Amino acid sequence: MKRVWLTRLLGVISICMLLSTSLLAARDAIVLKEFAVYPSEEPKVLVANLRFDYELSSYLRESLLNGVTLRSEVRFDLVWYSEWWFDRREPLTSIVTELKYHALSGQYQLIQKNSGNSWNFSSLTAALEYLGDVGRFQLPPLPKKAYSNEAALFTEAILEPESPDSPLNLSYLFSDKHRLVSQGVLWTIQP
Amino acid sequence: MDYPALKSFIRKSAAIRWMPVIIVGLLLIVALNLLYQETPVLRPSSLYGGMLIYLNLFILIVLVSAILTNLIRLIYQWHTRQTGSRFTIRIMSGFLVLSLLPVGVISYFSMNFIGKSIGFQLDERIGDALDDSVELSRFSLAVRSQIYLDALKDLANKLGGPEWGSGVMNEFDRHDMINMIEEWRADYNAYEVLLMNLEAQRFEVSSIVNEETVAPLSTVSGLRRNMRGKKEYSQIEPIGDDSGLFARVAVKLIYGPDQRAGILTAMLPLSEYERTLANSVHSARQEFKNLEWHKHNLKRVFMYTLFVIAVMSVLFSLWAAFIFSRRLTQPVRDLVEGTLAVASGDLQKKLPVSERDDFSLVASSFNTMTKRLSNVQQEREYARRQLQQEHDYLYVVLEHLSSGVVTLDENLIVRRVNTAANQILGYALDERLGQPLQEAWQEESDLEPFLQVLQPWLAHPQQDWQAEVSLSSDQGRKVLVCRGAGLPDDAMQHKGYVLVFEDVTDVVQAEHDAAWGEVARRLAHEIKNPLTPIQLSAERLSRKLSKVLDEESTDFLNRMTGTIIHQVDTLKSMVNAFSDYAKAPVLVLRPTQLNELAREVTDLYLDNPQNVRLQLELGDIPSLPLDTHRIRQLLINLLKNALEAIGDSRQDGCIILKTEAHMALSQPEVILSLQDNGPGIPSDMLPHLFEPYVTSKHKGTGLGLAIVKKIVEEHASTLSARNLTPQGAVISIRFPLKNNHDMQVKDNGSSAANIVATSREEVE
Numbered sequence: 024m025k026r027v028w029l030t031r032l033l034g035v036i037s038i039c040m041l042l043s044t045s046l047l048a049a050r051d052a053i054v055l056k057e058f059a060v061y062p063s064e065e066p067k068v069l070v071a072n073l074r075f076d077y078e079l080s081s082y083l084r085e086s087l088l089n090g091v092t093l094r095s096e097v098r099f100d101l102v103w104y105s106e107w108w109f110d111r112r113e114p115l116t117s118i119v120t121e122l123k124y125h126a127l128s129g130q131y132q133l134i135q136k137n138s139g140n141s142w143n144f145s146s147l148t149a150a151l152e153y154l155g156d157v158g159r160f161q162l163p164p165l166p167k168k169a170y171s172n173e174a175a176l177f178t179e180a181i182l183e184p185e186s187p188d189s190p191l192n193l194s195y196l197f198s199d200k201h202r203l204v205s206q207g208v209l210w211t212i213q214p
Numbered sequence: 215m216d217y218p219a220l221k222s223f224i225r226k227s228a229a230i231r232w233m234p235v236i237i238v239g240l241l242l243i244v245a246l247n248l249l250y251q252e253t254p255v256l257r258p259s260s261l262y263g264g265m266l267i268y269l270n271l272f273i274l275i276v277l278v279s280a281i282l283t284n285l286i287r288l289i290y291q292w293h294t295r296q297t298g299s300r301f302t303i304r305i306m307s308g309f310l311v312l313s314l315l316p317v318g319v320i321s322y323f324s325m326n327f328i329g330k331s332i333g334f335q336l337d338e339r340i341g342d343a344l345d346d347s348v349e350l351s352r353f354s355l356a357v358r359s360q361i362y363l364d365a366l367k368d369l370a371n372k373l374g375g376p377e378w379g380s381g382v383m384n385e386f387d388r389h390d391m392i393n394m395i396e397e398w399r400a401d402y403n404a405y406e407v408l409l410m411n412l413e414a415q416r417f418e419v420s421s422i423v424n425e426e427t428v429a430p431l432s433t434v435s436g437l438r439r440n441m442r443g444k445k446e447y448s449q450i451e452p453i454g455d456d457s458g459l460f461a462r463v464a465v466k467l468i469y470g471p472d473q474r475a476g477i478l479t480a481m482l483p484l485s486e487y488e489r490t491l492a493n494s495v496h497s498a499r500q501e502f503k504n505l506e507w508h509k510h511n512l513k514r515v516f517m518y519t520l521f522v523i524a525v526m527s528v529l530f531s532l533w534a535a536f537i538f539s540r541r542l543t544q545p546v547r548d549l550v551e552g553t554l555a556v557a558s559g560d561l562q563k564k565l566p567v568s569e570r571d572d573f574s575l576v577a578s579s580f581n582t583m584t585k586r587l588s589n590v591q592q593e594r595e596y597a598r599r600q601l602q603q604e605h606d607y608l609y610v611v612l613e614h615l616s617s618g619v620v621t622l623d624e625n626l627i628v629r630r631v632n633t634a635a636n637q638i639l640g641y642a643l644d645e646r647l648g649q650p651l652q653e654a655w656q657e658e659s660d661l662e663p664f665l666q667v668l669q670p671w672l673a674h675p676q677q678d679w680q681a682e683v684s685l686s687s688d689q690g691r692k693v694l695v696c697r698g699a700g701l702p703d704d705a706m707q708h709k710g711y712v713l714v715f716e717d718v719t720d721v722v723q724a725e726h727d728a729a730w731g732e733v734a735r736r737l738a739h740e741i742k743n744p745l746t747p748i749q750l751s752a753e754r755l756s757r758k759l760s761k762v763l764d765e766e767s768t769d770f771l772n773r774m775t776g777t778i779i780h781q782v783d784t785l786k787s788m789v790n791a792f793s794d795y796a797k798a799p800v801l802v803l804r805p806t807q808l809n810e811l812a813r814e815v816t817d818l819y820l821d822n823p824q825n826v827r828l829q830l831e832l833g834d835i836p837s838l839p840l841d842t843h844r845i846r847q848l849l850i851n852l853l854k855n856a857l858e859a860i861g862d863s864r865q866d867g868c869i870i871l872k873t874e875a876h877m878a879l880s881q882p883e884v885i886l887s888l889q890d891n892g893p894g895i896p897s898d899m900l901p902h903l904f905e906p907y908v909t910s911k912h913k914g915t916g917l918g919l920a921i922v923k924k925i926v927e928e929h930a931s932t933l934s935a936r937n938l939t940p941q942g943a944v945i946s947i948r949f950p951l952k953n954n955h956d957m958q959v960k961d962n963g964s965s966a967a968n969i970v971a972t973s974r975e976e977v978e
Contacts, residue, residue: 089507090500126348126503127355127459127496128450141454145440186508 052078053180053205056155060162060176060210069162073097075155075180075205082201083184084147087131092185093122095154099162100177101169102209112177116163120154121185155180165212174212180205234280235534241273242530270522277529284536297550298543305542309535313528321524328516336506344499351492352450355461355484359448362402362482363463367446369398370467370478373409383470388419391469395421405460405481410434412475437464437479450484459489545573552580561588617716621701624709626651626672638694638717639664640687651713660687664694668713671698675711683715684901687934691901693719730906730920734796742789745782752778791917795906801928806840808886808949809833812871815849819857826860826867826890828853833874835884838949840929848925851918852888852945859943860892867891875951882951889944894937903935919945 057074075097079087087093097118103111119136130143131150144150168174183202288306291299372394378387391409399407399421409419441447447464464479484492505512548565555563561584565577612619618635620643622628628651631644639661646654652672655661664683671679679698684691694715701710756775760768809832816828853869860867870889876882895903902908904923907916926933926947933947 086507088503090502090504091507125452125496126499127352127492128452129352130449130451132452134454139454141452142436143451144436145449149436149439186511 052080052203053182054078055180055205055208058178058208058210063161068164069176071099071157071160071162071178073157073160073178073180075157077151077155077182077203079147079151079182079203080201083182083203086184086201087122087124087147088126090124090126093182094185095120095122095180095182097157097180098178101165101212102175102177103172104175115165115176118157118160122150122154169212176210176212177207178210179207235537238273238276238280238533239530241269242526244269270526273526274529277526277533280533281529281536284533284540288536298547301543301546302539305539306532306535309531309539313531313535317524317528317531321520324520325517328520329513332509332513332516336502336509341502341506344495344502347495348499351495355450355459355488355492356448358484358488359450359461359463362461362480363446363448363465365398365402366463366478366480367465369394369407370465370469373469373478374467374473378469378471380473381471383472383474387471392419392421395419399423399480402480402482405483407480408434408478409469410477410479412438412477418469418474418476437462437477441466441477447479459484459492545577549573549576549580552584556584556587561591617714620651620713620715622651622675622711622713624711626675626711628654629710635715638692638715639685660685664696667696668698676700676709682718686901686936691719691904691934692717693722726905727924731796734792734906738789738793738796741785742793745785745789749779749782752782791921795917795921795924801841801844803839803841803929805837806842806845807837808835808840808845808884809873811840811842811845812849812873812886815846815853816871818850819853822857824857824860824867825865826857826869829868829870831870831872833872835873835875836951838884838951840949841925844925844928848922848947851922855918855922856888856890856892860890863893864891877951884949884951885946886949887944887946889938889942891938891942894941894943895935897937900935900937904933 054076055073056076057072059072060069061072062068063070077095079093083093095118099115099117101113101115105111121132121134121136123132123134124130125132125143128143130145131147132141132143133150133154134141142150142153144153162176181202181204288299288302292303373391395407395409398404404421405423407419407421408417410416411418437447440449441464445466447462449462450459451462452459461482461484462479463482464477467476467478468474469476469478545565545568552563552565563584565580567574567577567581612630612632613634615632615634618638619630619632620628620635621630628643628647628649631647633644636642636644639658641658641661643654651668652665655665663685667681667683671677671681675698678700679696681696683694683696685694686692695718696713696715698711698713701712703709752775756772759771763771812832813830816830820828822828849871853871856869857867860869868891870887872887872889873884874887875884899908904919906920908919909916922945923933929949931947931949933945935943935945937943
């Protein structure tokens with residue numbers, strides 16, 4: 024009798040996990056199209072070529088037109104795999120870009136927070152295309168431990184709408200549900 | 215500082231006691247103030263946002279912990295029925311109702327009001343108006359852009375004019391172009407003017423004020439894309455994130471002598487006034503749209519914030535209510551604790567008196583009460599000690615009284631008996647304490663006469679009473695003078711009685727003996743003196759008249775004078791006996807074997823007219839200091855008295871003379887007893903048996919037993935007489951052993967019991 028209940032319970036848990044996975048997958052609207060990492064001419068410096076396809080939901084598109092800024096972040100983290108404990112992760116660098124709609128000019132504006140550069144686009148498609156194209160991005164020099172402990176480079180892109188600041192960080196309660204996260208890419212660092 | 219002192223210090227210091235509440239209250243005020251400052255203005259960056267959540271979380275944890283601690287303590291106090299717990303619960307319930315209800319109502323209406331207010335402020339009409347404003351600004355800027363575009367067209371016409379001729383562009387041509395473009399850029403104050411060769415995909419000429427403002431390749435490609443199918447392009451574009459605006463204009467052209475296709479583009483500034491106005495309208499529209507877009511979320515944020523404020527306020531009120539209620543119930547708890555302490559006997563308990571408290575009057579009254587109670591207790595203790603001293607004093611007095619004292623309560627129950635009473639009565643009356651007097655004495659037959667005499671007084675014990683009682687026992691006869699009286703009522707209005715009796719046997723006996731001695735002496739003196747002349751006269755009369763009278767008369771005379779002489783002799787004997795009785799004792803005490811003396815005297819009466827069998831049961835007794843002559847007389851008197859008592863009443867008369875030693879008693883003694891099986895002593899005579907002239911016989915002086923008694927008393931011994939069942943009587947004489955010499959046991963015996971058994975013999 025107990026075994027039957029245990030089997031049923033495991034079945035229900037499996038179905039719930041499948042449903043949640045499919046729902047999460049459906050929300051994932053940043054698709055990684057290209058990923059390449061190669062060493063540059065300088066020693067121990069990597070260069071990344073990435074291309075993401077951003078497929079915005081209608082809500083995000085409407086948000087842009089209503090003055091909401093979309094914040095994009097391409098993260099480069101160092102990850103050390105652990106079999107018996109949580110993986111250890113250290114941020115290496117990130118590319119933060121804001122996408123906003125300038126109603127006065129009718130332009131979509133991309134502002135890269137790292138460099139302060141900005142670009143104007145007359146269409147959202149062009150802006151997203153430019154946003155997703157990360158070409159020849161030079162990563163910072165890797166620490167020594169990245170070569171000695173079988174570390175890996177983990178990359179993912181996140182796009183989320185910025186919400187108005189509110190006390191007690193309550194805005195996170197409402198902004199998180201529209202967040203877009205790409206698949207992560209794990210690239211093992213060779214010494 | 216030890217823990218109680220610290221506790222007392224904290225308790226006394228109101229500032230320290232309320233310090234946690236004040237600190238948390240101040241923190242709460244700061245947190246709510248920051249929350250208030252943060253809430254209405256939605257700024258791009260929050261100065262306190264991160265800190266605020268931690269501050270509120272800290273306060274929340276503190277409040278919840280404090281409330282839970284107080285709640286658990288309150289439940290524990292209620293469960294263990296501690297004082298003040300129910301009062302605290304009632305106060306807490308009142309506080310809950312009084313704080314939760316208004317806060318809930320206010321919060322509910324505030325939330326609704328905030329929702330409506332936000333909806334009202336973000337009205338669609340305002341949004342439309344802002345959109346129109348932006349459109350108006352755009353139109354205005356488009357006019358400016360168009361002017362720039364027309365100017366750029368003029369420049370493009372110059373660059374593509376017929377004056378350039380034909381042929382290949384040389385350096386001179388390029389230099390002329392640069393000069394024209396630079397001149398134009400300077401005229402219009404343009405940031406940059408670029409001439410792009412579409413075929414070669416490069417900049418032909420670039421006139422740039424600042425390198426940073428040059429359009430990136432992406433913009434160039436975008437420009438080409440935007441100009442696809444168009445000959446001209448004008449657009450207002452923002453710069454970076456600093457609200458900068460510029461006009462981008464571009465035209466397609468054919469330039470140079472070799473007629474190259476290209477795009478001439480320029481980035482031109484807008485006037486400060488136009489830019490400020492446009493940015494103002496744009497930022498207002500952006501903020502409004504942003505707020506309108508987040509309208510629902512904004513409402514929820516406000517509601518949650520209000521909810522947090524309400525919860526924090528309620529929790530703080532609840533915690534403060536706990537402390538306040540505890541403070542409020544503290545005097546009651548103190549009072550109950552004080553009452554319990556007093557109930558358990560601690561009269562030194564004092565309650566803290568606070569001048570600012572209404573309970574101070576109760577506390578001070580309580581302290582006064584305990585002080586008075588303490589004084590009363592001290593006085594009572596003092597009185598008790600005095601009473602105990604008096605009791606001890608009375609005890610000592612009673613114990614050293616020669617009179618017996620028995621106290622009775624109102625139910626005639628024996629409450630106190632002194633030692634003299636036990637000794638006088640020969641009965642451990644103190645073992646009968648708590649029993650009614652009659653019941654206690656009925657078990658002792660010797661006390662029956664006493665009880666009979668007491669009956670009238672026991673029937674009416676309130677009246678003072680006095681009587682004389684005579685008791686007979688193995689120890690002899692006792693004469694007691696008794697007095698009964700009522701005692702004063704005690705504190706409980708209980709009556710009591712006291713019975714005092716005194717053994718006056720010796721006094722009475724001494725008076726009696728003295729009286730009889732005096733009588734005997736007078737008798738001896740008054741009677742003995744005339745007897746001799748009477749006897750001599752009778753003899754002379756007989757002698758003289760016998761010569762002159764005839765034979766018959768002489769015979770008669772001789773018989774008469776003979777009778778006179780015989781009676782005079784008898785009188786002489788009697789007078790001698792009285793003389794002996796009255797004679798002052800001159801004892802010659804020597805160690806005497808009483809058994810030998812008894813055997814010797816008994817031998818004298820083995821042959822007696824009554825044929826009474828004499829039996830000796832002589833125990834192993836030590837030698838005693840006795841006057842042999844007087845003791846012999848005592849034995850003779852006893853034997854003669856016993857023989858006369860048996861008389862002719864029976865054929866199997868028997869007299870047993872017994873000696874025995876009682877060494878195990880507290881007062882060792884030797885008992886000499888003489889037992890007969892005669893008719894016994896008449897009961898009415900028994901109390902006066904040893905008094906002179908008390909006899910049941912027709913002959914004799916009546917002084918035999920009186921002399922016996924006198925000899926016994928001369929030897930500081932006691933005697934007693936009692937009847938036996940079914941018949942007979944026994945007279946016992948107790949010789950006390952006073953020293954070791956008296957107690958020396960004869961060498962031929964090891965055990966008193968054995969000696970009695972072996973020496974028993976019958977004397978025919």
